[in-house]
Amino acid sequence: MAEWAPQYSKGERIVRLLCHAGWAAPLFLLTEFFFFPWFERYMETAHCHHYGSLNGLELVIYSLFIGLPLGLALVVLAIEGRHSLQILRLGQSPLPGEKVFRPTRYVYGNRARIKPVIFFLLVVFLCGVSVQGFVWASATIGELSPDVSR
DSSP states (O other): OOOBOOBOOHHHHHHHHHHHHHHHHHHHHHIIIIIHHHHHHHHHSGGGOEETTEEHHHHHHHIIIIIHHHHHHHHHHHHHHHHHHHHHHHTEESOTTOOBSSOOBOEETHHHHHHHHHHHHHHHHHHHHHHHHHHHHHHHHHHSOHHHHO
8 A cells, every 4th residue: 555645734735825925925026126127227337337357247247157057056955955865865755744735655765866866966957057157158258349348
């Protein structure tokens, strides 16, 4: 007989949804109405700002090519990394006592380790894209006209 993981009740699902909506909605509104307008205004004069040996445009390009994939890798690692590591160690998914949203059978052994391995490969891939981003950013900056890049 297959074992099934415990499910969230309807009330628990609503509470989780409201908790996530409580941080996601303000983040979306701040990004949409404050960050993006500020960023558009900044990009118009980014090449005029200097931060050490970089100007603002170079900083933006390096941030996009290096910082964005590296930041995404760190965020997904912070959110899901510990959970995936526990599944790899234990060889069971979902973890014992972990609640799920839909009926889910427990999976054991190498079949349970497939998703965490794919997750960690994705994190390594994002780190690799970030390293390659240094080359792409340098090439992009090299193609800019001298009066805009310096």
